[in-house]
Amino acid sequence: MRNKEIADIFSEMAQLIEIEDEPNARFKIRAYQKAALTISTLQEDVEDLYEKGGPKALMELPGIGQALAEKIVEYLKTGKIKKFEQMKKEYPVDFKNLTRVSGLGPKKAFRLYKELKVRDLEDLKNALEKHKIQGLEGFGTRSEEQFKKGLIMLEGQKGRILLGDGLPAAESIVGKLNKSGLVEEAMVAGSARRMRETVGDLDILVLSSKGEKVMDFFVKLPEVSDIVVRGPTKTTVMLRIGVTCDLRVIEPNSFGAAVQYFTGSKDHNVQVRTIAIGMGYKLNEYGLFDRKGKLVSARSEHDIYKKLGMEWMPPEMREARGEVKLAQQGKLPKLVELAEVKGDMHTHTVETDGANTIEEMVEEARRIGHKYIATTNHTKSLQIAKGMNEKGFERYFKKVDALNRRLDGKFRVFKGAEVDVLKDGSLDLDDKCLKSMDWVVASVHMNYNMEKDAMTKRIVKALDSGLVNVMGHPTGRELLVREQYAVDLDKVFEAAERNGVALEINANPQRMDLNDTNIMAASKYKVRFALGTDAHRTFHMRFMRYGVGTARRGWLGPDRIINTMELRKVEGLISR
């Protein structure tokens, strides 16, 4: 996968073009930036795409035309892009890192290079220590302060964080704002509202007429480590968890427009705005306006979309993946909702590496409102997790049987395991033991670094065993930690379809696996899905919202998800 390398080069080229200052440079810059965004968010491997469809396939990507396609091909073939190499020779400056300093963009960085020979962060630090910058025209002591602060912040920055960390942080701040008595309403917007699996910053909107007071309250919250920008309507702070958080104070009359605008995604908004323009309107964060600049709509998202001839769509869909067209045709799919989930199909207990007993897990599941869970402990090969052997499961299931009797049909624990798929594709328990179970999750936990073909065969063999109910976290990735293993997912989906095996949507915020685009790809096959939190302690079962968010981002409805079914139906399905 070389997408990231190419995307990085294009964004660096955008910065290099910016300092050249030719007349139409700013559009060229935007073109390079857009291309970088397209490639960095692409699910497919650019190299695969090129091998299968040639330069034409590349040119079908949004923002990639002839010239950029040629540059991609050049990079794939030679590992270099000549124009980029030339530019770098001419400007031997680490713009990529320098511009990560808040307040320092390409233009200022270039001037620091021209006048002070600042080439990288180290040089910048030295120049700051010697107070060389404040002497330059257009720079002052405050610029030095700003860059110093920017450098410190950069060191403490984590970049993107898990939705599972970001969303609760944002919600906690929203809760405090709501209780402050200063706002009429506060809400989370941005990528967290869209339930993106990782978030680079947090966006919070508030409806209030007391802007200054709200900002005062906000910057003094204990979560805040630094103030980046402070204004009456927009304030940006750095949070202790390592991401920035924007707070915007909105006028009551434009709240809907602001919510729509700041929820994004950017690409979705571009499409919606284009439609507005086509209808003779103008759409921005303040509202929808007609040709004369008269406000047409702004109070609610629903109304704005309606005025544009579209259905309102859930934030999770707003990624410019065709939802705009469907909304215009009134053909948006119905998405699964958290309230429709009736059970958790992947949980662990103290018998292996969990922290709670099955009784405690059941108690919490019932509190959540579930009607059933599957208890799916690890198997013997996974020694690090105290995986159980056949005897262990036999003993454990007796306990579960007794518990089920006590529950008397009011709740059901499905007896299962998260059985390891071994290197050769065999399963980590004997057939008799597996056949005694209601729900078998097959997962890969070891030998991640196999060749794509071997890994695909390994998984397909496991699914062909006829002993598996669901493929657990099918790509094996851990967000921000480990890439997915090499595997031909189409072949896995085919095997799942052939064997009636469901695909897991692992709701654990560190996994989210399958992810949104994989779910879309898998939906083309006749397969079912199963949501599981992979809970290792009671409160992990609350992660279900992230799985549901991911399913919704994959445009999945309740009908294809096993654990939206009533208990009796699931029992019927499993006994087959």
Added chain:
DNA sequence: GCCGTTTTCGGCCCGACTGTTTTCAGTCG
């Protein structure tokens, strides 16, 4: 450099905030 319900040329989002300015450029999202 990209793109097409203004279609192969001529547009391309734009408002808030900051610092250094006496009216604006650079940065950011």
